[in-house]
Amino acid sequence: MQHDISRRHLIQQLGLIAAGLAAACTPARVLINAYPQVFDDDPALVDRVLRAFVITVIPAAPADDADLTRAFTDPDYPLAPYAAFFAADLARRGRDRFGAAFERLAPEARTAIVGDGLAADATSRKLYNGAIALAQIAFYAGIYDARKGCALIDFEGANHWHPLADITYPDPTRFLGEALTPDGNHD
Amino acid sequence: MKTVRTDVLVIGTGFGAAAPALRLAQAGASVVMIEKGPKLQTADFRQTSDPKYILKYLKGISGDHLRLTYAEALGGGSGFYEMVSLRAPTLAFEQLDEAGRLLWPAGVDRPALDPYYALAERMLHVAQIPIEEVPKTGLVFAQLMKNLGLSVDRCRYAVRGCQGSGFCVTGCVYGAKQSLFLNYLPQAVAAGANIETDLEALAIQPIGGIRWRRGCALRELPYRYRVTARRRGGSGDLIVFVARVVILGGGTVGTAKLLSASRPYLPLLSEHVGRNIAYNGSVKVAALLPDGMPDADMFTGRTHPGMVSYQFLGSHGITVHAVKALPLMLVSAAHLGLHGDFWGAKNVELMRQVRHRMIILDAFGLTPPGGALQVVAGDATMSLPLTARLRAYHAETKRLLESILERNGCRMV
Numbered sequence: 055m056q057h058d059i060s061r062r063h064l065i066q067q068l069g070l071i072a073a074g075l076a077a078a079c080t081p082a083r084v085l086i087n088a089y090p091q092v093f094d095d096d097p098a099l100v101d102r103v104l105r106a107f108v109i110t111v112i113p114a115a116p117a118d119d120a121d122l123t124r125a126f127t128d129p130d131y132p133l134a135p136y137a138a139f140f141a142a143d144l145a146r147r148g149r150d151r152f153g154a155a156f157e158r159l160a161p162e163a164r165t166a167i168v169g170d171g172l173a174a175d176a177t178s179r180k181l182y183n184g185a186i187a188l189a190q191i192a193f194y195a196g197i198y199d200a201r202k203g204c205a206l207i208d209f210e211g212a213n214h215w216h217p218l219a220d221i222t223y224p225d226p227t228r229f230l231g232e233a234l235t236p237d238g239n240h241d
Numbered sequence: 242m243k244t245v246r247t248d249v250l251v252i253g254t255g256f257g258a259a260a261p262a263l264r265l266a267q268a269g270a271s272v273v274m275i276e277k278g279p280k281l282q283t284a285d286f287r288q289t290s291d292p293k294y295i296l297k298y299l300k301g302i303s304g305d306h307l308r309l310t311y312a313e314a315l316g317g318g319s320g321f322y323e324m325v326s327l328r329a330p331t332l333a334f335e336q337l338d339e340a341g342r343l344l345w346p347a348g349v350d351r352p353a354l355d356p357y358y359a360l361a362e363r364m365l366h367v368a369q370i371p372i373e374e375v376p377k378t379g380l381v382f383a384q385l386m387k388n389l390g391l392s393v394d395r396c397r398y399a400v401r402g403c404q405g406s407g408f409c410v411t412g413c414v415y416g417a418k419q420s421l422f423l424n425y426l427p428q429a430v431a432a433g434a435n436i437e438t439d440l441e442a443l444a445i446q447p448i449g450g451i452r453w454r455r456g457c458a459l460r461e462l463p464y465r466y467r468v469t470a471r472r473r474g475g476s477g478d479l480i481v482f483v484a485r486v487v488i489l490g491g492g493t494v495g496t497a498k499l500l501s502a503s504r505p506y507l508p509l510l511s512e513h514v515g516r517n518i519a520y521n522g523s524v525k526v527a528a529l530l531p532d533g534m535p536d537a538d539m540f541t542g543r544t545h546p547g548m549v550s551y552q553f554l555g556s557h558g559i560t561v562h563a564v565k566a567l568p569l570m571l572v573s574a575a576h577l578g579l580h581g582d583f584w585g586a587k588n589v590e591l592m593r594q595v596r597h598r599m600i601i602l603d604a605f606g607l608t609p610p611g612g613a614l615q616v617v618a619g620d621a622t623m624s625l626p627l628t629a630r631l632r633a634y635h636a637e638t639k640r641l642l643e644s645i646l647e648r649n650g651c652r653m654v
Contacts, residue, residue, distance in 0.1 A: 110585070111584045111585065112584075112588075112589055113585065113586045113589055114589045130293050131292070131293075165585060168584070183576060186576075186583070186584045187572060187573070187576045190572040190584070191290070191292065191568070191569055191572050191573070194568035194569075194571070194572060194592065195289075195290030195291070195567065195568040195569045195572070196290070196568075197289070197290060197291040197292070197293075198291075200287065200288060200289040200290075200291065204568065206589070206592070206593065207568065207592045207593055207595055207596060208540075208593075208596045208597070209540055209568055209596065210540065211288075212287070212288030212289060212408070213288060213406075215404065215406070216405060216541050218373070218374065218405065220541060221374075221376055221377065221405045221538070221541050221542040222373065222374060222375055222376060222377060222380065222542065223377060223380055223535065226372050226373060226375055226380055227372060229380040229381070229383045229384045229387065230372075230380075230383050230387065230393065231383065231386055231387030231390065231391065231392060231393060232392045233392060233393065233394045233395070234392045234394055234551045234552070235394050235551065237369055237397070238327065238369040238370075238394050238395050238396055238397040238549070239327060239328045239330075239397065240327075240328075240330040240394075240551045240554060241330065241331055241351070
């Protein structure tokens, strides 16, 4: 089955994340390639591939985290229309270079595949950069549970109140050198 | 189509709009404010890095070398800024353009503005951060500067009862940050102003054949402008405002877009609209603290970590600050540069150290106002020519920040 996805649309959408939430605009009218129907028909396959992708990008992420791949198919995020294509691209690269399914490859081989995608043509580079950014934002920022945060980086998420003693140090004046102003405003 | 007559139409509800709206309403004028973004109050804020939430209020436009972020919501950026409230130093008013002319109009300088700064500071409860509330990252920054004999000052903020949650930039859920919907805007409403949200100004048209004289009272002015606005979402209804005076307070992007769209009706509109845009000259560098240096904390305490250095204001035209960032901003910043190990095992090791061992320095500078905003069919893009002067500023500032860190034994990342 042919999937005609506008390359311009793809780049614009991924640019929202890859370029720090600002819109990108790169004119191009080429269409990306076709991909096998099975990636549209088998969401479990797509999830396995994307899960392997996320733990390649973030090796210490827990592979059984229920939210690990959620952002890739979340319609509120720009990768959702391209998730199946992206999984198919990872699978194709794994098969072509190492002769095996991406999700069954050793970590070093998966790392090489992601590196291949980042070194490929401009559209692939945008796609892979966008996917890496989305995976990292979703995981480190804990976007699906604001209270969970991310234990890996000691980010506690929302509503974790700290007493002042946790926020600062005792005897703070020992850190300070000369001040140039009496009140913080420079003349 | 509904038509509304008012003495004053204020476009926008942010910092440039709220003060004149309040003062004119208090002086007895009928005032209507229109805001493109949604209504916003403290209860709407969330402590989250979820881009869905953030993008609801914060917008960005990009271009070559410069990206602008701005807010579309009641109160404009006042809901989402880091609440730093410093008076512009005298040096800012002494900037010259390439031809050696003052950038600011004659008579607009720090002494002239000080009484108005004082008034705004009272309204926003601006005060210097108490020393015992400076977050760890600010104290570590101070220590780095002190080690080199360099000065730091405690910064000033528009906040009352800060809880130190670290989520200033997603909106203060405690209502401690003095956003405009807590002060100027409700006072303007109490003085008789009307505020309409989700209403986008589309074009300004002068009403032809009107004669008027300078210096007459506002109420003696004729109705001089028709402003067409469209209700966003839902109905898309058009409303026409007929006003004696229109105040453009839609910010750098909003005002330039509106004026550009109105150009067919405003034949005398300057060709400089959307040009000569100044930006904050931000240059950032990041490093890991050396052993023996106390921990910083990227995630707790107010987002701007309490200290500013004016050490290089006279010599380099910059202030230096430390930066704290939520994970969303850290990841986004890493991807903007796209250099180094921005994914994989090495990146994870770096991310593990972000909270306590990473220090980010940011310099804000008096850069030449060379930015330009182009509006084509309603879409805006930015451009910033990389002049030799700008390249030199960036390179020299980066070297200076790196020098501060390296001379303290920090490892650059």
